[in-house]
Amino acid sequence: MTAPLPSPSRQAIVHAYRHLFRAGLRAVQYSSPARYGLRSKLRHAFSSETAHIQQPSAGGAPARSSSFPKTFSQTRIDNTVRFLNTAGTRLGMEHTIVKHLCFVEWRREISKLPRSTTVMKPSDWETLSLLFDEYDDTIRMLNETMELELR
Numbered sequence: 469m470t471a472p473l474p475s476p477s478r479q480a481i482v483h484a485y486r487h488l489f490r491a492g493l494r495a496v497q498y499s500s501p502a503r504y505g506l507r508s509k510l511r512h513a514f515s516s517e518t519a520h521i522q523q524p525s526a527g528g529a530p531a532r533s534s535s536f537p538k539t540f541s542q543t544r545i546d547n548t549v550r551f552l553n554t555a556g557t558r559l560g561m562e563h564t565i566v567k568h569l570c571f572v573e574w575r576r577e578i579s580k581l582p583r584s585t586t587v588m589k590p591s592d593w594e595t596l597s598l599l600f601d602e603y604d605d606t607i608r609m610l611n612e613t614m615e616l617e618l619r
Contacts, residue, residue, distance in 0.1 A: 480540070488510060495555035496556075496566065541615075569618060
């Protein structure tokens with residue numbers, strides 16, 4: 469049986485947050501809507517109160533619970549910073565992924581508005597929920613494959 473990893477120091481967590489935030493700002497090229505979404509996602513990810521995030525599922529299925537890893541992995545943080553820096557320096561696959569991440573998060577926030585403010589039919593809400601579930605699974609697999617922490 470292996471010994472549990474020691475918890476990271478507060479300084480390591482602060483440095484990880486700042487490195488991710490700077491790299492994320494470079495990746496979204498400091499654009500106004502995306503920078504605030506990035507900031508809120510990072511705050512949510514690094515807050516101690518949010519161990520589990522309830523995500524609604526489609527069609528009356530029970531809500532899925534996704535959580536950020538409880539263990540702090542400096543390797544995953546470094547890989548994510550490298551990925552975001554690459555996204556900011558060249559218009560390749562990394563940039564496209566970050567751009568789509570920002571768009572989907574923006575769209576997800578729009579879908580939380582009251583139905584009267586959007587022009588979606590009730591049947592479209594279930595489809596949209598299914599799409600978000602598939603999207604979350606794809607991002608989870610990308611994170612596992614490349615050892616990243618994209619959300």
